[in-house]
Amino acid sequence: LPCFAFIRMGQCLLKPRSTESRSTPERRAPVQTGTFVSDALALHSQRLRFLGLDVKNLILETLSAIRHLVNNDQELPSSMLKLNLIAENEEGWLLIVKTMIESIPLENPLGPVVITLFLDESPLPTKESVRKLLSQLDVSYPNFMATLPSYWHRNLSLVLGCIAEKLAGPYSVAVFQGIRRIDDPLVILFSLIALEKFASTCECKLSICNRLASLDSNPLLMLEGWLNDDNFCKREVGFCAQWALDNLWPMVEFYLIYVSTLMAST
Numbered sequence: 291l292p293c294f295a296f297i298r299m300g301q302c303l304l305k306p307r308s309t310e311s312r313s314t315p316e317r318r319a320p321v322q323t324g325t326f327v328s329d330a331l332a333l334h335s336q337r338l339r340f341l342g343l344d345v346k347n348l349i350l351e352t353l354s355a356i357r358h359l360v361n362n363d364q365e366l367p368s369s370m371l372k373l374n375l376i377a378e379n380e381e382g383w384l385l386i387v388k389t390m391i392e393s394i395p396l397e398n399p400l401g402p403v404v405i406t407l408f409l410d411e412s413p414l415p416t417k418e419s420v421r422k423l424l425s426q427l428d429v430s431y432p433n434f435m436a437t438l439p440s441y442w443h444r445n446l447s448l449v450l451g452c453i454a455e456k457l458a459g460p461y462s463v464a465v466f467q468g469i470r471r472i473d474d475p476l477v478i479l480f481s482l483i484a485l486e487k488f489a490s491t492c493e494c495k496l497s498i499c500n501r502l503a504s505l506d507s508n509p510l511l512m513l514e515g516w517l518n519d520d521n522f523c524k525r526e527v528g529f530c531a532q533w534a535l536d537n538l539w540p541m542v543e544f545y546l547i548y549v550s551t552l553m554a555s556t
Contacts, residue, residue: 345389348373349404356400356407370408377412380419386412387449388426396441396476402448409452420453440474447477451484454494475523478513482530489538499539510535 348369355367366374376382386408394401415423427446428434435443489495502508510531517528535541 345373345376345386346393349386349390349393352404352408353394353398353400356404366407366411370404370411373408374411377408380416380422383412383415383419384423384426387423391427391442391445391449394441394445396439396444401441401445402480405445405448406452409449409456414456415453417457420457423449440477443474443477444480447480447484451480451487454484454487455490475516475521475527479523479527479530482513482527482534486530486534486538495538502539508541510539511541 351369352367352373355369359367373386377386390405390408394404429446485498489498502510513527513531514535515528516524517532519525519528
């Protein structure tokens, strides 16, 4: 066994390190931080874009499947369950609500059901999440909002009404954004319902009352005139406006309708 003749006990068999590696350490290329960040942001936006397409498809599937539910004991459609899973984090919740506002059509009668059901089943949003949603929707720019379609305003009224009902107290005040002029009767109807829910908070109720008082004419009086209109949607608006004048924001020297009706019937 001549190959072991030169190996003594305790001698290391590993190859010794070269002296060059000790004296001249290898220089690593500097990390391009800016490139890494931009690539990460691009990948993130691409992921959100694909996720947004999936969310829109899930919403449309839910609109189609929800019509087959006949009672509250039935299990929710699988598409709605998937939406609830996505909404477990803030980013997913914002994406779903924003997509619902921008994609659910006005002519679909089950649109309000899907929005309300999702907000009831999803985690309660924080005040900061709601502010991010309003910021993404650009609700602070009336000129921009005036160019948006009626279904967008209807869906936004639904979302704000549900949120105002859930975030009672000071959180509801942070959501309240005032009154916008919109001509579509269906949008006005859901806007009145949203205002009614905002009025459950004293500060919001006072803000709405002050806003109505600052106008040249109370729009609720004009809307009350729709009570006997041939358009049934306008009739609903007229009833809601009349109820609001009687119960939420009564005017000075204004006779309550239910009192005058009782007096007229005697």
